[in-house]
Amino acid sequence: MRRFLGALAGALLLAPLPAAAQDWEPKRSAELQMLDKVTARVAVLRAAVNQPAQYGTLTITVRACNARPVGEVPDAAVWMEISDSRRPGETAFRGWMFANAPGVNMLEHPVYDVRVLDCK
Secondary structure (H helix, E strand, C coil): CHHHHHHHHHHHHHCCCCHHHHCCEECCEEEEEEEECCCCEEEEEEEEECCCEEECCEEEEEEEEEECCCCCCCCEEEEEEEEECCCCCCEEEEEEEECCCCCCCCCCCCCEEEEEEEEC
16 A cells, blocks of 8 residues: 555656646746845845846846746746856856745855845
8 A cells, every 4th residue: 555655646746737837927027135134134126137137246137037827826936147246257146046935046145135026
């Protein structure tokens, strides 16, 4: 019985999601929550796709911003590149960040914290 339940659970994990659950809607801008850890200042930054936005010494370029369709659990996924003017030539962050799972992939920076709020 235990082997059967293990095989069933494995089959369910490998099964494709329904088409509606896989769809994400591309949006034109990201809404990001910025935290300056030194001053404890929190701000909301709106960054348009492919338009660099500044916050302190950071330059944030959103390459894609996708949101879940209406009727599904709200979530947002943002692909972004972040650089710091204090470290020219280095990329501080490049990848996806998710609104519902901020700890999955995050910026590791001594001064700033970035979280995804929404895509609009």
